[in-house]
Amino acid sequence: MIVCVCRRVSDREIARHARAGMSFDEIQFELGVATQCGRCEDCARDVVAQCNASQPVAALYKEGAPATTAAGACCGQQGRACSCS
Numbered sequence: 001m002i003v004c005v006c007r008r009v010s011d012r013e014i015a016r017h018a019r020a021g022m023s024f025d026e027i028q029f030e031l032g033v034a035t036q037c038g039r040c041e042d043c044a045r046d047v048v049a050q051c052n053a054s055q056p057v058a059a060l061y062k063e064g065a066p067a068t069t070a071a072g073a074c075c076g077q078q079g080r081a082c083s084c085s
């Protein structure tokens with residue numbers, strides 16, 4: 001799902017960066033999310049918070065490799081659709 005329409009940033013992209021240990025500010029700088037109209041900021045912060053809260057240890061991210069996260073480990077939505085990866 002696209003979170004930031006202005007910069008075309010998806011929740012999956014935000015979650016991937018959050019799981020790599022980046023803060024919201026770092027993700028904002030890297031992806032440009034919430035840097036134009038700002039309407040997406042709350043949603044983007046929620047995605048980051050969900051990933052950080054359930055996975056305090058930073059995930060390793062290898063460029064070009066699919067993210068490997070146990071079901072529900074990223075956002076705690078075990079048994080439900082998870083849009084983090």
Ligand code: FES
Pocket residue numbers: 003004005006007033034035036037038039040041
């Ligand atoms: S929707 Fe993200 S800055 Fe406008």
